[in-house]
Amino acid sequence: MLHDAALVCGKDLRIELRSRVALNQVVPFAVAVLVLFGLALGPDRAVLAPAAAGLFWVAVLLSAVLAVQRSFAVESADDARDGLRLSGLDPAGIFLGKAAAVGAELLVLEGVLTIGVALLYGARLQGGLVLAGACLAATAGLAGVGILYGAMSTGLRVKETLLPLLLVPLVTPVLLGATKAWDEALAGTPSRAGGWLLLLAVFAVLYLAIGTVAFGPLLEDA
């Protein structure tokens, strides 16, 4: 299973390295969202800095929707999905591989956005370990749920509009947990973020497990 996951993850990341769609489209989109938040809330840093964590994670969430859509757009061209289905790879491995690839892309994006909130909103970056831990756990959860729902809406005619509706309400706990963990870290009290990190980890493990079990049947009838 893990070997299959590594194969699929490597394939998706190679496609991304050669096509650079996430880098050339999703990352600039996320930066534009950060700038728009700044314009909407005004240039006052006393307003922007305390809101930085929340705005950062909303931008990540919106970009995650795009990253998941891209991840399945890759499979829909030239009936690649049939190839994937017939390849004999373990469905759980395919799920974990695709989730890992989307997760890796999101982690790069979060790195760029972290610099963005520091520069644009004047957020003081501290508690690096908590920031990184929250990024890892939240990204695992987002990628897991995203790939699960991406498979669910793939092949449907209205997938572009259906996926955000399914995904966004479901990941409310991720948005809350990651935002609060970042809030605590940025406020200089990273020790109080432990519970939120645990929440993020539980969410990630739970949905990665559900996805591992449910992906097979979902892939079969795509």
Add this chain to the structure above:
Amino acid sequence: MTTVLAPAPVRSGTRSGRWRVVAVRVVGAAALAGVVLTVWLGLWVTPQAVGFGNLVRLLYIHPPMAWVAFLAYGVASLASLLYLWPRTRHRRYDRLAGASAEVGVVFTGLTLVSGSIWGRPTWGTYWVWDPLLTSTAILFVLYLGYLALRRVPGDPEVVARRAAVAALVAFVDVPIVYFSVSWWRSLHQPPTIDFTGRHLYVHGSMAWTLLLGFVSFTLCYVWLMAHRYRLAALRDAEADAGLSAAIEERRAEAG
């Protein structure tokens, strides 16, 4: 092309079908009578409550609505589980899940509206970021997504299986959402609304009216769901009939 639709299977002709029709009608009549009685008791017979005045009358419908919403989601999740389980896989569980979730979404909407009507005079605002309220709103959107997924045109088998997975994924999310939102709220400034200041004692005719509200709204749920279920079954039958008619037509053309 003319589409010849075979008549939908009317099961009311059979003995068990007749019983089913009668049972649904009895439940419908009981639900109507119960709601009318609840309204009469709630608006005219029961007294005002100390500290709440006439507002207390919302008590007879708001908790029953919320109960029906949760009951409906519970039934939808159970039916989805039965559908996913290979041994019990049958389209009737898919229909049951869909019908129940539809009624659940309607009652979640009603719960939110009646809660806001209660909130305006009590708290001075239509909306507070209370964990229960916020979770209910997220629940509402979650199941709207589920219903949207069900409505997508496609192979019924495929859509049913995806919908069943989505229903369970959403159901698992509900306690996590509630937990995280209540934790989030508890860390913010102390609640501006004082829930403890005024106690509401439910007694005598109030208690009976509330109980009647629960019973009659549950009957409403059963009645509405039975009809939505029947409609879903007829739609499935119509689609099947349309397909076989089209196949017959092609055969006739080829022959």
